[in-house]
Amino acid sequence: MNHRSRTPRALGVGITAALSLVLAASPALAGPTADPDPVPGLVAGEGTATPQLVTGLAEAAPGSPADAARAYLAAHSDRYRIDPGQLTEIGTERAADGRTTVRFEQRHGGLQVFGAQYLVHLVGEGAEQRVESVGGKYFTGLTAPTTPAVPAPILRERALDALKDPRARAGAAVEDRGLVVLPGGAGRLAQHFTLTAADPDGGDRLVREVYVDATVGVVALAHDARAPYPMGGAGGVGAKAGAKAGAKAGAKAAAGSAARDGAAAGAAAGVEPATGTAPDAFGRSVKVNVGRLPDGSYQLTDLTRSAAISTYDAAGRDSEDFKGTIPADSAPAHSAGPDFPASTGTSGATNAHLNAGTVYDFYRNRLGREGLDGKGGPITSVVNVTFGGQQIPNAYWDGSKMVYGGGGPTYQPFAVALDVAGHEMTHGVISNSAALAYVGQSGAMNEAIADYFGNAIEVTARGQSMNDPKAALLGEDLCRTGTPEECAGRRLDDRRSTVTDYVGAGLDVDSGGVHLNSTIFGGALWDIRRTLDPLTADRLIYRALTGYLTPLDDFVDGRNAVFAAGRALNLNRAQLRTVEKAFDAHGIRAGWQSRVGLDSRPLLRDISTTMASPAAANGHWVMMSNTETLSKTALFTGSTSGSGTPTRLSPEDGRYHGWAATDGTSAAWVAVGPDAQGVFGMELLTGPLSGGSIRSLYRSANQQPGDLRVSGNELVFRTTDFATDQTTIHLYRNGTQAAEIPLPQGHSAAGLAFKDGIIAWSEQWAVGDDYAFAPTVYSIAAGKVVAQYPGTDGAGGTDPQLAGGRLLWKETPADRSKKSSIRSGALDGSGVTEVLSADSPVAARGLSFTASDQAVTVEQPGSKPGSGWTNAALPKLWQLPVTGGTPQRLSCNRGSQVFAAADQGTRVVWLDATAGRTDLVVRDRPAGSC
Template identity: 40%
Template sequence: MSAISGAVALSGVAALVVSAVPAGAAAPPPPSPGEVVPGQRTATPALVRGIRERAPDAEGAAAAARAHLDDKRERYRIEHAERDLVPLATTASAGRETVRLEQRHRGVPVLGGQYIVRMEHEGGERIVTGTSGRYFTGLSTSTTAEVGEELAVERAVDGVLDDLAGQHLSEAPREGEEEAPLRGTARGLVVLPMGTGVLTQHVTVRGTAPATGEPVLREVYVDARAGYPVLTHSGIKTFDAPDPATGGPAADAAGRRAGAAGDEKGSGVRLDGTPVPLDVFRDGDGGPYLLRDRTRIPDEYGARALTTWDARGRDVGEVGGKWPEDIGQFASPTPGFGADATEAGAVDAHWATARVYDYFRDVHGRDSLDGRGMGIDSLVGVTEFQSPYANAFWDGRKAVYGGGDQEYRPFSAALDVVGHELTHGVIEHSADLVYAGQSGALNEAIADYFGNAVEAHVHGTPVTDPDSGLLGERLCRTKGPRECALRDLSDGRTTTGSFLGLDFANDNGGVHLNSTIFGGALWDAREELGADLTDRIVYKALTEYLTPLDGFTEGRAAVLAAAKDLGVTGDSLKALRGAFTAHGIVPGWEKALGIDSKPLFGRINTTRTGLGAGGGWWAASRSNEDGSEPYSVWAGRADGRGRPQLMSPNDGRYHTNPATDGRTVVWQAHGPGGVELLARPLTGGVVRTLWSGRSGGSVSGVDGDVVTFGYANHGGRSAVAYLSLKDPANIERIGGGTYHRAYSPSVSDGRVAYREWRRVALGARAVYEWRIVVVDVATGESTVVQEYPHTARLGPTAVNGTHVFWLVDEDSTDGATALRRATLAGSEAVDLLPGRGPDARYAYDLTVSEDSATVLSYLPDAPLGNGTSPKLHQFEAAGIPGAPGTYKGRVSCNRGAQTHPAAVGSGQVVWLDSTTGTTDVVTRPRPAGRCG
């Protein structure tokens, strides 16, 4: 992994944790009392403990903390703490203070830059006992933006749309509507700590995913000089893998009429049949009783409360990342809430939220999720497209619980699920672990840990109970606990045996898939050290040591340091270390992950860009080692001989999505003025500009003199184009209109294939259809290969010298796709991969050579694991469906994500592989076949 060690292990973002340091700056700090752990590629130590130094006199804890850092500048190497560190939060308990400071570079926030100072009061003075965190000393980037907020928002929304479309076949656009049900909000400048720093515009993108209807809440960081999105992560934390304009719950009128209403004791029955007391609120004399608990959070006006809202019938897209209009609190004419509230999961949600609040208050002394008495809102009964929604999530402002389905009860029915979601709120207001890659898996692991800890605390479950590590085991109507559980902290997973390196499109970089590796270590420690001590250790690590970009190794160090602070020594400390070692969480664990493919180009440190291949060559985009440079395009031989050569200029733009036929490389260059299509011969020569526009899709192919590519007009309407390398001004455009759009072009042997959506008839109701089309470039003749109703979903096309291939889901019911092949004239259509039956797969990407067709597929509704993450499968291009040898098996048995395949020739494919936690260009000359 890169030096921010795995915090954000996404394609292109692993380098976020690398902070380059000027020559000589990374020298170890001078000796000091206690333990000093050097930072990775920064001169500031990651941990200082075992000291007792009087803090300088100052007004308040934060000022004292910064004065200490300035006073010990030679140790901490922070040039000006008072200027460059801004107080973020201070927590105080039992004579101890923890100050969390946020780094600024020339006044601009630094993502993940947090430093923590721990102090005690002694004899009327503050004594510094330790520090930890990440302060990036190598930053020198300018903070003058060349890309404004308006353009950054546009590029961020376009980027999220591209990401969302990546794993789904295209559905028909809605007539008269734009294809982008997303909106972006500018959040200001942020420096990403990559190398000397990357200045970005931070944009929050909200809305609904076009293909799935799932809520979208993405934090996007757009390079403020080139306008290219360089980092994206989700703001929605799900259990299983309010807008200012509409107001929020805190201002609810009922909660403010304290004089005309009162707090009451109510009751209800949980979904498991258990009667429970409820703290409720009566809305005025003779008014209804509401699931609103004002008794726990001191507030003169009663606005901050634990409130349960009736979201039955509300779609998940209506509530994720925003506050839905006209939503009401659960109400009852009597203080006894009846079957209606029980079946909706409202009783469970209200009761469980109070239990979680009490746990953090009574055990850890925490004043609500933020430590400052924030109200907690729970929405229950959410659906998905008016169908059951079996999941739950925290979106940064509230907990949302699906209404369940025939097997799963409403997700609020499990106390560990409620504890998990609300712990995300605690994490957000302490370490704020970035919800992607290893830091996201660490986020999930801690949420799992405290979710189960709350449940064990309330129910009195001993640490020795073999089912104590199960999560969600009480959700099912018919299944037993082990069959029902969605995760198990006692599953024994390890880094070397189980870690899955994934890109962002897959489980946010493995936040759920990899979480039980770290969560399991914590749960094992709980059994060894006991519940009370381990809970205190993990809470202290979360609130006093961890910072946003920490991964597994940093998490281990934080837990061990917290344990030492609590006086853990000897056999107990050895047992704690042993728990991490048993799960493979030791420094340098990433180096032990093996692959069966041949690396061609390592650590590309890019995002949202694919590969090209052909004629024995590959082409790929790459940043520098720390990910701070805009991307360049490189090309190399597919047999691994020779050295890769740089094709693109280093001009500050992002050069992406290359294609090659072994003679020419074609790619896109993204800058503040738009996108250009560039070309250069592999033998060298000048870089030529072939086309320019507002935005571009991926470069789909080059073959001889013909280049084809996709793009979108200002309205977001998709089009394809092809042109001649000799005469690029002679360009043919297809689609791009309200009633005619085109997608996914491919090229081979003088023919361009694409899919189009168009209106074919008017009347009382217009008729639309999909088509697969092949164009003979020399003659201009178009052949409609197949037609489909607008209800079908179509994926990419690919073409070779004899056939055209495409992906299609004709019934749009289960998401399974067929790999269909037809002659160039449109005859003899057959399915190499069936769209139904036991062999059906969920393919979403495609590449072909003259001999082989390779698809990229995953299993969206299966349990998360190696077999369900994106994998490459290969077929004989001219094979007979169902015949032996037509399906050639898995291309590789690597257990991480395999994405962006490109056929070199025969059976050889290159792809981006994330198995080791970094993303590399790799290849195999032939399929691996069957994987165990």
């Protein structure tokens, strides 16, 4: 549940594609018929030789389920290309209908492969046991090292770099989550960190998941998270439930056994089952199952079920105190007698306790699941937490328990709403089964399934009709004022579709749109529940979640999982058609990305690094990205016209290659990592775009060349000696250093520009407690600075560019309430004009721009409105003449448009996330109005 999201300071460049893991499903069905079977027979893996889904099998597999599953995969290694030695069983679940699912996690050198799980489904027992389907993500060809080459303190510091604001970095808590192998090609060894920091701008606490490549010390993946989720493979998958759901005698026996198990657990802790009364959040006295302590007092611990249910009242303590584990000095909500005080109701504790029991009963009695972990493990809720002394209008699953804010003047305590409780507890079920990664489409499915079961639990408990307009609302009971429709955080009947409504967000906006796009998939699931029998739908979605989904699945994978679950549950053809229509109505089908109405041409698909930004000049682009065959980031080049096939420019030497510049004929870039002798360093390389020899120009163990710029046979870049803070600008000609331009002591440079013998930069120096910025022009021929443009009224000029024989720069006032503008000046320091006024609707404080001799392209940064993020609020590109004029939309693509690079004339390349992934795209001219 997320009623409030912070405003990001930067927009990422990818969603799930950031890992090269969006595996688009293309079902290969049996021969065509007049009425084809909607259940896929085979879905091939992409970027791996292992198929993603195979159904319709009937192969004998005697023995224990795990052994039989492993033996089956080993016996068919030519079909699945799976090394059984890389598989670790993480759970075996026997469903109420007798089918068994064995879930394996892929390991490489003993380390978890991020999101890599493979499932084998068996039916029957003993000698009659057989395999009926298999599927998941298994990555062939992994050869990544398993021992870090970068010292742990440096990895930690690199992780902190993922927090862009130095104020956030200063007080951040860093949790080392251990080593993991990121899949794709040969794989990458990464150290996983969770960073937690206060938002310097006063918003929610920042939680950021960061993966640092442990061989070269650069961030491989980073994304924001509302709360930390286990990123694949955490926990078990389920208990071996023998009783069939719906069999009354079996259900009663199981319930009795569960009560005895819970009572036994309580007895071991010295707590006895008891009953009491407590006021709920509305002051009504209700009966509650509680625990009696040896001293005769009582606490909110329910021991009548196999999973002991305990509810804690944080009493206003900070949510950080309850991160991970319950503090040693905290105990479940307490009462001297069996009648609990009024505070138990006003805090939300009573409702949280009752709702937890209702959710448990739904999963146990309706779906045969013993608790959130499937093994009868304890269920814990914490209510009335705060953040920075303020009430939190939110609720979340933190990886082990439910955490509820106390609401405030606008909201009731968040534990009041049964659908919210069901939603958060379902996150617990998800993390102990499919463990859908909380990013991009997999994260949106995580939220969608939590929405589905949250609402399904509530309407079932209330006996509510699926035709009731309120049935599809989530959190409609939370508001103290207003209508349910106004209060609801989401509604599952909003009819959103991938083709018309998918929000193309980067990773720093809602973790790639996990909430923004959830109702597209959740709406399809809700339509299935409205059109099928609700019990059948619940069992179908639950089977898909626990038996077929894996952490990195996308929307189309989710569709296939539901169909495969339908076959396992023996849904008839008409029922499967109903499911098909629901997904089709929401645009969830293979190839949906090609139908979103792009007006740009793709140059390179699925950009897989959050550090990437393109360079372009004279009809060519250069860009770093991952490949299917490389374990590190490589440099690619191609034509901005889109003709031909992109080619790799950098050598395959195990290092990261990126941060490139080009003049359209040659490129310069930086390689980071150990060289052939194993010595770590940063090396500046250059080579022709057409291929040929690559030359090394500069190497350092601790200074990375920055702001590379190429012009003909000349190259400039800057370095900073961190011991002395001395910034030097280097000029190379024909591969040899021709000059060094040291800046005055205490001055630094950023944003180099270089063209036709002129170097420009933004010079910075301290002025009292503040800094001054001045665009500066240096003539190589004269060997000196020939012009400088100091700011006025506290303004400072940054991001200089040379275009049309003039210098352009961004002018940003010291007053943070004022917007930035774009200015232009002659190269001799005269004739300052305004290209884009701060009064322009396109102007914004955080704007950036790129320029050719003909046009300026402005990136208008995203700005979330009060109603929440939309496509319209994401970053967009505008273009105007280099001399100034009326800005026009460069592209009408609806998603995030970032990191633009001007080519020739009005042609621009940029990174676009409209199609549910991040692609390098191009347009030749402005689209005009959209």
